[in-house]
Amino acid sequence: GDSVTQMEGPVTLSEEAFLTINCTYTATGYPSLFWYVQYPGEGLQLLLKATKADDKGSNKGFEATYRKETTSFHLEKGSVQVSDSAVYFCALLYGNNRLAFGKGNQVVVIP
């Protein structure tokens, strides 16, 4: 079935550093793509989304571009803050009703 793959392992970086988290997808059609964020002890919240090729989703300084040619939706932020420490999940909506998530990446920002 349709799926997403995120880069392995946690990400630790210093405040104001550049963040990239890789996400690639496998899909038979043209899914909608998402990044969700989970802060400690909470449920997931939508961070940004893109519904068609070449769309760029953005929110709170984070961006991701839907790249059909490379089947990717990498998350980037130019200058992270300590408050960005969280787990980030790439996800896709397929078959109009199923949401599939990647394994998530723990991001730790050190002051």
Add this chain to the structure above:
Amino acid sequence: NAGVTQTPKFRILKIGQSMTLQCTQDMNHNYMYWYRQDPGMGLKLIYYSVGAGITDKGEVPNGYNVSRSTTEDFPLRLELAAPSQTSVYFCASRRDGETEAFFGQGTRLTVV
């Protein structure tokens, strides 16, 4: 505006016991989902529903059952709890025609 509400927040079960995890949403969303979250494994879909009276299996349905008698409620039932069901369970809902899903705060279940 409550959104998606899950109860209980925490529960410890003994092997073989049963319980129901409650999920209710007040946004009149058609779609509802149950996921489990295990460390390093992301979220796995257990069951989902596209509307009242309709449910379908996800990736990991074994050991669970669901019902959807109303639009608002989507309870998840564990009949014979096993240690492998120790996890954090999340319920989510989504409106038909929209792409954003809204999540509850989760239920942390431990089976001992």
